[in-house]
Amino acid sequence: MAKSKERKVRSYINPYLGGVLLGIVLLAANFVAGRGLGASGAIKSTVVTAMVTVSPSSAEKSGFLQEFRESHAGNPMKTWLVFEMMGVLVGGFLSGAFAGRLKLKVEHSPGITSRKRLLLALGGGVLFGFGSQLGRGCTSGSALSGMAVLSLGGFVTMMAIFGTAYAFAYFFRKNWI
Amino acid sequence: MGPLAINELISENTNLFLAFIIGIGFGFILEQSGFSSSRKLAGVFYGYDTVVLKVFFTAAITAMLGLLFFSLFGWIDMDLVYVNPTYLTSAIVGGMIMGAGFIIGGYCPGTSFCGASIGKIDALVFIGGLFIGVFIFGIGYDLWDGMYMAKFLGSPKVSETLGLTDGVFAFLLIIVALGMFWVAEWAEKKFPRAEY
Amino acid sequence: MKPRTLLALFVIPMGLIIAAVPQNTTKPYKLTAEELLSEVNTRTQYVTPDAVADMIVKKDPSLRLIDVRSQDEYEKYSLPGAINIPVTDLLSDQYTDILDQDVKMNIFYSNGTLTANEAWMITRQLGYNNNFVLEGGLNYWFDAIMNPQKPASTSSDEEFAKYDFRKSAGQALGGGGVVQSAQDQNTASAKPVVKSAPKKKKAAGGC
Numbered sequence: 001m002a003k004s005k006e007r008k009v010r011s012y013i014n015p016y017l018g019g020v021l022l023g024i025v026l027l028a029a030n031f032v033a034g035r036g037l038g039a040s041g042a043i044k045s046t047v048v049t050a051m052v053t054v055s056p057s058s059a060e061k062s063g064f065l066q067e068f069r070e071s072h073a074g075n076p077m078k079t080w081l082v083f084e085m086m087g088v089l090v091g092g093f094l095s096g097a098f099a100g101r102l103k104l105k106v107e108h109s110p111g112i113t114s115r116k117r118l119l120l121a122l123g124g125g126v127l128f129g130f131g132s133q134l135g136r137g138c139t140s141g142s143a144l145s146g147m148a149v150l151s152l153g154g155f156v157t158m159m160a161i162f163g164t165a166y167a168f169a170y171f172f173r174k175n176w177i
Numbered sequence: 178m179g180p181l182a183i184n185e186l187i188s189e190n191t192n193l194f195l196a197f198i199i200g201i202g203f204g205f206i207l208e209q210s211g212f213s214s215s216r217k218l219a220g221v222f223y224g225y226d227t228v229v230l231k232v233f234f235t236a237a238i239t240a241m242l243g244l245l246f247f248s249l250f251g252w253i254d255m256d257l258v259y260v261n262p263t264y265l266t267s268a269i270v271g272g273m274i275m276g277a278g279f280i281i282g283g284y285c286p287g288t289s290f291c292g293a294s295i296g297k298i299d300a301l302v303f304i305g306g307l308f309i310g311v312f313i314f315g316i317g318y319d320l321w322d323g324m325y326m327a328k329f330l331g332s333p334k335v336s337e338t339l340g341l342t343d344g345v346f347a348f349l350l351i352i353v354a355l356g357m358f359w360v361a362e363w364a365e366k367k368f369p370r371a372e373y
Numbered sequence: 374m375k376p377r378t379l380l381a382l383f384v385i386p387m388g389l390i391i392a393a394v395p396q397n398t399t400k401p402y403k404l405t406a407e408e409l410l411s412e413v414n415t416r417t418q419y420v421t422p423d424a425v426a427d428m429i430v431k432k433d434p435s436l437r438l439i440d441v442r443s444q445d446e447y448e449k450y451s452l453p454g455a456i457n458i459p460v461t462d463l464l465s466d467q468y469t470d471i472l473d474q475d476v477k478m479n480i481f482y483s484n485g486t487l488t489a490n491e492a493w494m495i496t497r498q499l500g501y502n503n504n505f506v507l508e509g510g511l512n513y514w515f516d517a518i519m520n521p522q523k524p525a526s527t528s529s530d531e532e533f534a535k536y537d538f539r540k541s542a543g544q545a546l547g548g549g550g551v552v553q554s555a556q557d558q559n560t561a562s563a564k565p566v567v568k569s570a571p572k573k574k575k576a577a578g579g580c
Contacts, residue, residue, distance in 0.1 A: 015228045016358075016376045018210030019235020025202040026236060027243035031252075032187070032195045034180030035259040036240075037203055039286035040307065047311045064318035080196045087200020088287065089294045094201070095208035096295030104296040107215055121215075121299040124282015125289070125306015126313070128275050132286060133314035134325060135271020137261065139285040142268075144233060146261040148240035150334040150343060153263035160272020165280040169222035172280050176219040238384055245391045256500075348388035355381050362377065 010099040026148055033080055036145020040132035042085035044068065045076040052076075081141075111174045120175060135160075179253035204291050213292040215283030215299060222280060224368035227361035234354040241347055265328035282306065409497065418493050419508040420480055422517045423535070426542040429453055437477040438507075441492045442484065452482065452514070453546060460492045473501040482507035482514070518543045 012018075029037050048068050051059040059065050072079055096102045108117035132138040135157050137146070143161060146154015178184070182192040210232045211217045220226025247253040279285055284292060284303045292300030314321075336346035412418065428436040429452070438455035440447045447457040458468050460483075472479065473496075481489035481504065489506045496504045507514065516522075521539035524532040 012211035012228070013209045014376045015210060015231035016235050016380045018206055018228075019232040020239050020380070021206045022203070022210070022232060022236035023239020023243065025199060025206060026240035027247070028202070029196075029199050030240070030244055030258055031179040031247065032181050032199065033192055034183045034257050037199070037287070039290060040311070043286065043304075043307050043311050047308060047315055051312075051315060062315065062318055063322055064315040067318070078193065080193065083193045083196035084200035084203065085290055087197040087202075088204035088207070088290045090197075091201035091204025091206075092208040092213060092291040092294030093204075095205040096213065099209070101208070101213070102295050104298060106298045108299070109216060117299055118302045121282050121284070121303040122306040122309075124278045124280075124284070125303040125308075126310040127278030127306075128282060128285060128303075129278075129307035129310020129312075130314050131271045131274030131276075131278055131310070132307075133271070133311055134267050134321065135275060136264065136267065138275065138287065139233075139279075140287040142261055143272075144237055147237040148244060149255075149258055149260045150241065150336050150346065151261040151263065152330065152333045152335045152338050153261045153265075153268045155335045156263065156265065156268040157272040157275075160269045161276040161279060164273040164276025165222050166276075168277055168280045173223065175281075176216060176283070177223055177225070235380065238388075242384065242387050242391060246387075249391070249394060342392070344388075344392040344394060348392035351384050351388040355377070355385070358377050358380075 023148075026145065029084075029145075030148070035080065036141065036148060037084065038081045038137060038141030038145065039085060039088070040129065040138040041079070041081035041141060043129065044133065045072070045079050045082050048076045109174070109176055111177070117175070178251070179247065180257055183257045184254075203287070204294060207288060207291040208295060212288040213295050213297060213300070215288075215292065215297070218285075218288060219280065219283050221361075224361075224364035227365055230361050231358055234357065238347070238351050238354055241350070245343055245347055260332040260334065262332045263330040264326065265330060267325050267327065270324065278310075409494070412497065418490070418497075418504075418506045420478075420505045421508050422514050423538065423542075425452075425480060425507055425514075426518050426539070426546065430542055430545050435476070435478050437471070437479050439471075439479050439481050439492075440483075441481050441488050446484075450511075452511075455482070458492075460488050463492055463495055472496050472504060473499070475503060477503065479504045480507050481505065483510055484512055485510040518546065 026037055029035065048059075048065060051062070051065065068076065076082075093102070106114040106117055108114060112120075128138065132141075135142055136153070137143075137157070139158075139161060143154055143158035147158060148154075178186070181187045182189070187195070207213065211228050212232070217226050218229055221229040244253065244255065244258070248255045275285070282289075282303050284300055286304075286307055289300045289303040289307065293304055318325075334343065336343045339346065341349070425436070425438070427433075429438075436454075438452050440451050440455045440457045441460045441463070442457075443459050443461075444457055447455075447459075451457070456471075458471070462468065463472075481492045483489040486506060486509060489510060493504055493506050509517070518539050521536055521543060524536050
């Protein structure tokens with residue numbers, strides 16, 4: 001990888017190696033906590049906390065909060081996924097620092113402007129946030145972790161995510177290619 | 178023996194501390210594999226970069242094999258491990274909305290945190306979108322409550338649904354995954370893009 | 374060697390092994406001997422006749438009485454609402470749904486406690502929860518509930534309260550409630566407390 005060294009940026013590791021390592025992390029999560037990895041759950045905890053803080057009376061009436069409380073006792077910020085996601089931020093930062101990839105930038109294809117990319121990112125985020133709640137977990141929590149424990153729902157969600165993304169890929173090709 | 182936290186071999190706080198450590202591993206590996214780049218992630222849908230597919234399925238089969246072997250050796254009680262419940266309607270509809278969000282936004286929640294940690298502003302904006310999306314779901318919960326709870330099937334395993342043992346299903350999944358990797362590497366050659 | 378080939382060389386043999394070995398070899402016996410002994414020592418499986426009588430009178434929907442004696446004995450006399458699962462048929466598939474569930478409180482009873490305890494041990498070893506044993510069995514049930522004995526006049530108020538409860542419960546359940554000669558009673562616990570077995574919590578999930 002001579003080219004990478006010139007730019008002082010380490011190249012990415014082999015995807016199969018990355019996959020095996022990620023699988024070991026997922027196995028460790030199941031062994032330690034009896035649950036898989038996740039990401040959107042931490043966002044849900046934060047949103048629940050914000051709703052309770054800003055407007056306790058209306059939040060208490062919400063079925064969303066009751067549904068959350070059924071599965072999470074105590075402080076919503078003191079949950080497994082919140083701590084795990086804080087670790088993700090640290091781990092990602094360490095890896096970026098180690099590989100020389102720390103840089104503030106908006107990544108987009110040459111075909112679109114930064115502004116458009118950010119608007120699309122926002123829209124995609126809203127959809128993903130909504131979908132992850134409806135689907136009881138995102139790509140990591142539902143699809144990946146669900147597949148590791150052979151959950152039927154995990155496989156269904158995985159196929160729905162990737163199937164839809166492939167189906168829509170053609171219409172958004174200008175954003176990426 | 179395992180899961181440690183549920184069998185109360187470690188305290189609640191140790192469990193949370195280990196969650197943090199596991200998270201560091203998760204974030205580090207995601208970033209090292211290139212999941213902090215939205216264009217790299219989106220590549221899987223156009224064939225120019227299939228790292229997502231490779232990492233995702235390799236991780237799934239590694240963890241699955243690990244759990245099956247741990248269970249076989251009696252190191253982990255799979256009855257105590259959380260198996261995602263299946264609500265068929267919401268799994269499909271939610272998955273479709275997520276798929277659309279993926280192709281539009283270029284990230285998924287885990288990778289967006291990873292991207293944001295190394296300074297990707299689009300990832301940060303995506304996270305902002307995630308909060309809005311979850312908030313919308315929360316305030317309008319009663320509107321889609323019915324769909325959210327529809328077609329509850331319990332927590333079935335896909336192997337049970339197909340009438341296979343876990344081991345046979347795992348083996349078939351490995352074969353399918355390796356087949357997909359072969360197709361993916363073929364596609365990368367066929368639809369090349371410059372590294373960026 | 375290509376990384377993909379390397380991966381295949383690793384995961385295909387692993388997959389073949391896991392496909393070939395029998396599943397769940399470690400599952401059937403969930404409790405170690407020490408754990409079972411500890412449950413036996415703390416008598417977590419017992420429910421007092423008073424608690425059972427209270428539940429029958431109040432028509433508690435979570436109660437399910439299971440007569441583990443033979444069918445003949447069951448037909449001669451059984452507690453109200455009890456179903457019959459002879460201990461010899463305990464492992465029959467048709468009863469699995471009844472014994473392995475999280476909704477109802479199954480209470481085994483036999484004449485004494487021996488047969489009921491056998492049934493409890495077996496279900497406990499299978500990892501089933503929510504199965505209990507009627508303390509003292511039917512013999513004690515008759516003494517305590519159907520024919521409660523009036524406590525001695527020197528007894529505490531608590532004893533009298535218990536007697537009153539038993540008398541009324543016994544009458545409600547068709548017993549004599551006949552006052553017999555006052556004798557010292559040897560009851561296990563004063564209050565109808567229902568002990569529930571400690572349940573292992575499952576991991577909270579959800580992304």
